[in-house]
Amino acid sequence: MAIHNRSHYNHALMSINKMRKEHTFKHKTSTDFASPGRPMLCLNIMDCCEFLKTIPDGSIQLICIDPPYNLALAGWDIYDDYIEWASKWLDEAYRVLSKNGSMVIFGGIQFRDAKSGDLIDIIHHVRHHTKFKLINTIIWRYKNGMSAHRYFANRHEEIIWLTRSNDYYFDLDSVREPYAEKDLAAALKDKRLNPENTMKGKNPTNVWEINRLNGNSKERVGHPTQKPVEIIERLVRALSYPGSVVLDFFAGSRTVGRVCITEGRHCLLCDRDSASIEYFNKHLALMRKMGQPTDYEPIDSTEDFFTKLEGAYPHEGETAI
Ligand SMILES: C[S@@+](CC[C@H](N)C(=O)[O-])C[C@H]1O[C@@H](n2cnc3c(N)ncnc32)[C@H](O)[C@@H]1O
Structure with missing residues (x-):
C-alpha cells in the first residue's frame, strides 16, 4: 500500500507500522510515538449508524462514546428498543476497531420502574452476543449531584472498557x-x-473521583450532558497514542475532539444534532482563553481522512510498508 509523501505524518506512520509488525504495542507508552504534527479532525452531522458504515475495518485505535442513557433527558434520549438499536452500533464498532484498540462506553443504570434498556443491558448484550472482551468497569464517582429523599442520592456513573483482543494498547504510565x-x-x-x-x-x-460539570462550571459550553475534559483526557492518554485515530459517534459538544487536539490524536466525530458545531466553537474559544493549542486540520469526509492516513492503518491482513 502506497504512503503519501506527507513528511509530518510519515515519521509517526513509520513508527506505528514498525510496532504493528513487531506486535509490541502491549508494552509501549505515548513517548514511543512521534507527534502527528497537526491533528486531523473530521466532524460529521448525521446518524451514527449511517456514519459508521463509512469507516474502514480495523481502522480505529480508540472509540470513546457517551451514548444516550435512555433516561428521556432530551428527545435524543428515548428508545423503545434500546438494545435492538445499540446492537447495530456495537457490531459496527467491533468491525472498525483495530486489534489492539479499545472501546469505552459511558453509561448509567436505570433504577426503580424503568426497564427500558441501560448499561446493564449493554453489558449483557456484549457478553452474550459479541466477541468484545470486558477489561474494566470504571466507576466515575462525583461529589456533586441531585438530592434525593426516597432513596440514596446517586453519586456515580459507569464507564465500561472493551477490547477486541488481549493485545490491547494500555499506557498506564501516562495516567499514574x-x-x-x-x-x-x-x-x-x-x-x-x-x-x-x-x-x-x-x-x-477503576474508581475515579472527578466532579461532574456544574451548571456554572467554566468548562460548560451548553450541551446538557457534557462530560468533563479530565475524564476524557485520562481515557485518551491511556488507550490511544499520538497519531492514532480516536472515534466518537455520539460527540455532543465534541469534548473528545477538544482533547484530541491537545493530545495529538486524529479524531472522527459524529452527532446527528447540528448544534454540535456551535458547542465545539465554544470549546475552541475556551481553549484559546486558557492558552491551549487549537490548531487542527479540518477534513470534510471520512474518505479524505483515511486517504490522508493511508499506510498508517492497514486493513487486517495487509502490511503497510
Ligand atoms: C450524552 S450526549 C454526548 C455528550 C458529549 N459526551 C459531550 O461531552 O458533550 C449524546 C449525544 O448523542 C447524540 N445522538 C443521539 N442519538 C444519535 C444518533 N442516532 N446518531 C448520532 N448522534 C446521536 C445526541 O445528539 C447527543 O448530543
Missing part, C-alpha cells in the same frame, strides 16, 4: 497519579512495590 510526599517515602520502602514504578506514581484504580 503522583504519591503525596509522605506516602511516597512509605511506598519506596514497601518491598512488594517496584521502586521504578512507584516513582512514576500510583495506578489511578
Whole structure:
C-alpha cells in the first residue's frame, strides 16, 4: 500500500507500522510515538449508524462514546428498543476497531420502574452476543449531584472498557497519579512495590473521583450532558497514542475532539444534532482563553481522512510498508 509523501505524518506512520509488525504495542507508552504534527479532525452531522458504515475495518485505535442513557433527558434520549438499536452500533464498532484498540462506553443504570434498556443491558448484550472482551468497569464517582429523599442520592456513573483482543494498547504510565510526599517515602520502602514504578506514581484504580460539570462550571459550553475534559483526557492518554485515530459517534459538544487536539490524536466525530458545531466553537474559544493549542486540520469526509492516513492503518491482513 502506497504512503503519501506527507513528511509530518510519515515519521509517526513509520513508527506505528514498525510496532504493528513487531506486535509490541502491549508494552509501549505515548513517548514511543512521534507527534502527528497537526491533528486531523473530521466532524460529521448525521446518524451514527449511517456514519459508521463509512469507516474502514480495523481502522480505529480508540472509540470513546457517551451514548444516550435512555433516561428521556432530551428527545435524543428515548428508545423503545434500546438494545435492538445499540446492537447495530456495537457490531459496527467491533468491525472498525483495530486489534489492539479499545472501546469505552459511558453509561448509567436505570433504577426503580424503568426497564427500558441501560448499561446493564449493554453489558449483557456484549457478553452474550459479541466477541468484545470486558477489561474494566470504571466507576466515575462525583461529589456533586441531585438530592434525593426516597432513596440514596446517586453519586456515580459507569464507564465500561472493551477490547477486541488481549493485545490491547494500555499506557498506564501516562495516567499514574503522583504519591503525596509522605506516602511516597512509605511506598519506596514497601518491598512488594517496584521502586521504578512507584516513582512514576500510583495506578489511578477503576474508581475515579472527578466532579461532574456544574451548571456554572467554566468548562460548560451548553450541551446538557457534557462530560468533563479530565475524564476524557485520562481515557485518551491511556488507550490511544499520538497519531492514532480516536472515534466518537455520539460527540455532543465534541469534548473528545477538544482533547484530541491537545493530545495529538486524529479524531472522527459524529452527532446527528447540528448544534454540535456551535458547542465545539465554544470549546475552541475556551481553549484559546486558557492558552491551549487549537490548531487542527479540518477534513470534510471520512474518505479524505483515511486517504490522508493511508499506510498508517492497514486493513487486517495487509502490511503497510
Ligand atoms: C450524552 S450526549 C454526548 C455528550 C458529549 N459526551 C459531550 O461531552 O458533550 C449524546 C449525544 O448523542 C447524540 N445522538 C443521539 N442519538 C444519535 C444518533 N442516532 N446518531 C448520532 N448522534 C446521536 C445526541 O445528539 C447527543 O448530543
